[in-house]
Amino acid sequence: GESVGLHLPTLSVQEGDNSIINCAYSNSASDYFIWYKQESGKGPQFIIDIRSNMDKRQGQRVTVLLNKTVKHLSLQIAATQPGDSAVYFCAGGWDNQFYFGTGTSLTVIP
Amino acid sequence: DVKVTQSSRYLVKRTGEKVFLECVQDMDHENMFWYRQDPGLGLRLIYFSYDVKMKEKGDIPEGYSVSREKKERFSLILESASTNQTSMYLCASSFKNRGALRSGYTFGSGTRLTVV
Numbered sequence: 001g002e003s004v005g006l007h008l009p010t011l012s013v014q015e016g017d018n019s020i021i022n023c024a025y026s027n028s029a030s031d032y033f034i035w036y037k038q039e040s041g042k043g044p045q046f047i048i049d050i051r052s053n054m055d056k057r058q059g060q061r062v063t064v065l066l067n068k069t070v071k072h073l074s075l076q077i078a079a080t081q082p083g084d085s086a087v088y089f090c091a092g093g094w095d096n097q098f099y100f101g102t103g104t105s106l107t108v109i110p
Numbered sequence: 111d112v113k114v115t116q117s118s119r120y121l122v123k124r125t126g127e128k129v130f131l132e133c134v135q136d137m138d139h140e141n142m143f144w145y146r147q148d149p150g151l152g153l154r155l156i157y158f159s160y161d162v163k164m165k166e167k168g169d170i171p172e173g174y175s176v177s178r179e180k181k182e183r184f185s186l187i188l189e190s191a192s193t194n195q196t197s198m199y200l201c202a203s204s205f206k207n208r209g210a211l212r213s214g215y216t217f218g219s220g221t222r223l224t225v226v
């Protein structure tokens with residue numbers, strides 16, 4: 001079956017540094033990917049998405065990179081701020097269903 | 111502001127009780143989902159629905175049922191609550207994808223259920 005996972009359960013970065021969070025997926029049929037941010041006590045919030053016909057997509061301070069050859073995607077956060085502290089997880093899928101990774105907890109050190 | 115609303119943020123129920131978790135979305139989404147979220151296990155799909163009165167089992171449907179009588183409302187029912195159903199429950203909704211069109215899920219804030 002499909003699996004989507006994250007490489008590290010926790011990540012600590014210094015405020016102002018860049019953060020990179022990684023995710024791998026198993027099913028090459030996945031053609032759409034999303035990164036979510038979940039703050040404590042809240043539901044996941046959409047950050048950025050990317051379709052499989054793209055390698056890179058940029059948002060405000062965030063960039064998602066997709067490498068279909070090795071079935072890997074990453075989320076880069078530029079100039080990480082304390083408000084970026086949260087759990088981040090990727091989701092990949094096709095048709096009408098997504099599969100979620102378990103999440104990386106990002107802690108920003110002031 | 112569009113949203114998915116879950117009726118309760120925190121619930122404490124006794125073992126054996128019948129529990130109803132309600133979810134309402136105002137985005138006219140066709141698809142609705144119920145997940146539970148546990149530490150180290152991520153999001154696990156319980157049930158989903160692509161249309162009114164339709165339901166499909168997810169990965170862990172045992173001990174749960176659902177109801178979708180109206181497009182905007184999707185209810186999760188714990189027939190007889192047990193302590194291993196203590197968890198964070200998340201409702202989500204999305205448009206039905208057609209062809210190359212894609213949309214992600216919009217999540218509610220979650221209901222943290224404790225069964226004692």
